[in-house]
Structures are given as C-alpha cells and as structure tokens.
Amino acid sequence: MEDTITESKTTPAAGGASTEERLHQVAMELFAEGGYGGTSMSDIARGVGVQKASLYNYYSSKDELLLDLVHRAVEAWTGHSRPPLLGSGTRQERLRAHLEAAMDFVTERPHEAAIVRLAATQITGELGQRVQEMLGEKECEHCALLETFFAEAMEEGEIEEADPRDLVVYWNVFADGLMINELLCPAGSNRYRGRLGQLWSRFWLGMSGCEASGGEERNPGPGRRAGQRGGSPAKAQKGGKV
Amino acid sequence: MEDTITESKTTPAAGGASTEERLHQVAMELFAEGGYGGTSMSDIARGVGVQKASLYNYYSSKDELLLDLVHRAVEAWTGHSRPPLLGSGTRQERLRAHLEAAMDFVTERPHEAAIVRLAATQITGELGQRVQEMLGEKECEHCALLETFFAEAMEEGEIEEADPRDLVVYWNVFADGLMINELLCPAGSNRYRGRLGQLWSRFWLGMSGCEASGGEERNPGPGRRAGQRGGSPAKAQKGGKV
C-alpha cells in the first residue's frame, strides 16, 4: 500500500488541497469571522472535514494555531505592501503606492487582514502578550524603515524639514485610520478606498509642508496640487496596529 | 425583618455602592480587559460578590448586560466630547477641543472607551448585529452634526470650499487613527496625546485648504515651497478601480 509515504497527511478531500492547507484556510476564515473565543476547535475540524483530535497532529494547541496564522498573515501583508515603498518614483508616489497596496490587501485578502486586526485588539492574557510581542517587533521594524524613508525625502527636498519621528506618527495616524475604517466597513462598500484621491491630497499637505509643533494657528492659504489620480491596483501590507 | 423594603437590592458590601452599580463597574472592567468571550458570568459574580444566579435579577442574559454597558459607554463618551464642539471660539478651536475631549475620555475612562471599541470590533453573530446597529445610529447622527459644522465653517470662510462629506471622511480617518492608537497604546505612555500639537498642525493644513478631488490649483499660499517636482501637472496615472 501507500505506507511508503512516511508522513503523507494527504487526504485531498476537498479542493485538492492538503489537510494542512485546508486547516490553514478554514481556521483563518473562522477566526476572522467569529473571533478567537467564538471559534472552537470542533468548528474548525468540521470545516476541514476531520475529527477534532486530528487537528492536534498539526498544532499542539489552539494558541499555537492562532500564533502561526497571525505570523503568516503579517508576513503576507508586509510582503504585499512593502515593495511599492522601495520601488521607484518620487517619495510621494512610493508612499502612496505603499498605502494603496496595503488597502488592496484588506480588500483582496480580508481574512488575513482581519486576523492581524484580531491579533492586535482581541487577544488577552498570556496568548495576547505573545501575539503583541510578534506584532510589536514587526511594527518597530516598519517604523524604522519609514523614518529613514522620510529622512531621505527631506534631504531630497520633497518634504519640509521636520523630525522624522513626527512624520512617522503622522503617517501612522492616517494609515491606521484608513485601515480601521476599511476593515470595519461592510465589505464591498469601500467608501474610503474610493475617496483616497481627496484624502491623499489633504494628507500630503500636512506631510510635505507644515510649521511643525510650534505653530498652531496659521493656516496659510492652500497652494500645491498634490499628485492626484485614481488608485492603481497594487499589492499590499502595512503593519500598523489596527 | 427588613422585608418592608420592597425591592431594596441594597447590599453595600463594598465601597458603599449598590449591587447594581458594582455590577456595572465590575462587568465593564472585566469585559474591557478580558473581552466578551473571555469573561464569564461567574467571573463577574465573583467580582461583584454575589452568586452567579443573582446577576439574572438585573439582566436577563449576558447579551443584555453587554448591550446596556455599551449603550451607557457610548452616551458617556458623546456627553463628554460633544459639548466642546458646540461651544465658542473659532471652528478650528472648537474642533480641536472636541478631539482633545475625546482623547481625554480614553485616558480617564479607559474601560468605557475599551467597551466601545470592543463593541465595534469584537462582537459577532446576532449580538454583534444588535451592537453594530446601536453604534451605527450614533455614528450617523454624529456625522450629520459634523457635516453641518464643516458647512458652516466654509460659509464663515474658515476653511476652503469643498464637499462637506469629504471633510467628514477626512476627519474620521484622522480621529479614528488617533483613537485607535491611543486605545491600544500601553496605558500611560500616550505618545499620541503628547504629540497632538504637531499632528494637529498637519491635519488642519489638509482640512482648511486643499484642492480636493476635483479642484485645480488655487491661490498659492505664501511661503510653501516643498520640492516636489516643479509644478508639473499631476502625473495622471490612472488605473483606478471603480
């Protein structure tokens, strides 16, 4: 018989995917839609088409399963949205492409995006700490990258002199605000993605020129037509906390 | 003995608060910190100092308990942050005061703020729908108020002409981005509240003057260079998804 196959695990019961692949898919979907506490191992087993006990051949516990899924989702998001930031074009173009890629990830791979959001906001206790640790690392890494990005943009004269860390904070507020709304909006009706043009124009005004922390009043007349265009489909990621 | 007291419910076991008040306080705190699924009625009963069954004299189910807490928290948040918006001063001052009040609520009454966030992001199923309904109503009401606020600000010339709805969206992105970061930041270290000065300057640039989505360039403000490829018309890169 086929017991030459040492650790097959192949039982292409559905879709031709291996049990492990189906496990990833199903668990991702159920956690994303029902939450961690709202999804039981039995629910997952039913979706995969195996007995609950069999799941423990892949993960030693429900916690470990979630951690792996979160890790995969974060990596996918980063892998999708970071490249545009490192691509070519003006800094503004690259930053905007980065943002669009991140937002498209939310639209195209909602379950993975939801898992990351869930990880950042919904998990408590010891598991929560482990998850926060993982996300925190990624975020720090990303913030450092952005800080350098903004510092270079200043050297090139594309944005006014300022503390790069202030720009990172400003960016995080804008990006997280967009993401959280896109994530929570009833699927499909992305009123934010569709209004990105005007939002970006306004955002970029604050990014490129501003009398920093000192000035408060002084809303100088407008000037500056920020690059404006529809959104081009791009890839995605972004590691803000959402 | 004292059975002359018809529906007393008074058992000032701790802090002099009634059992019902303690129930509100304890449940709010536990839900906020442990999540809905992560908090059992037994946990709450233990915190209140009564038997689990006694909780059902106040609420017919765990769901009803959460709904009431969410409702109270939303009302409190609104009651705390709306007055400044309707106060006196320039529109910018009033809007900023509104924002600061909202952020202070997060700092000063973290459990109530957390309950609202939890309600918006963590509850699924039928209960989730009921909760979303409640929040949605409140939000619509608030958006309408803001739309009027911005329309008036335009009439008064404090901000440039634009679609008020665009301004509401821009505001929502900024406000939500700030809130979510303030909510998730390790308590105390509010790096956002502390940087509100520079963030606000940048935000207000985009709010007050900007050639929105359809607009062309307008009177160039006084100083405001900013490198960025010398005044060439937008790249018009199309490719948008619609």
Next chain:
DNA sequence: CCTACCGATCGGTAGG
C-alpha cells in the same frame, strides 16, 4: 487520522 473519553466550565433555570 480515528474512537472514546476526560475534567472543567459555560450560560442559564427552578424554586424558594
């Protein structure tokens, strides 16, 4: 990958 089973705990009810 399955059958069989574990102790613990869940939200909630009966009845006083």
Next chain:
DNA sequence: CCTACCGATCGGTAGG
C-alpha cells in the same frame, strides 16, 4: 439574593 442543578460544549489526551 441563595442553593442546587441542567444540558451543552469547551480544549485536550489516550491509545491505537
């Protein structure tokens, strides 16, 4: 507000 109790389900294990 309590004692006593319910059926259902939880995450996980034994052993093959």
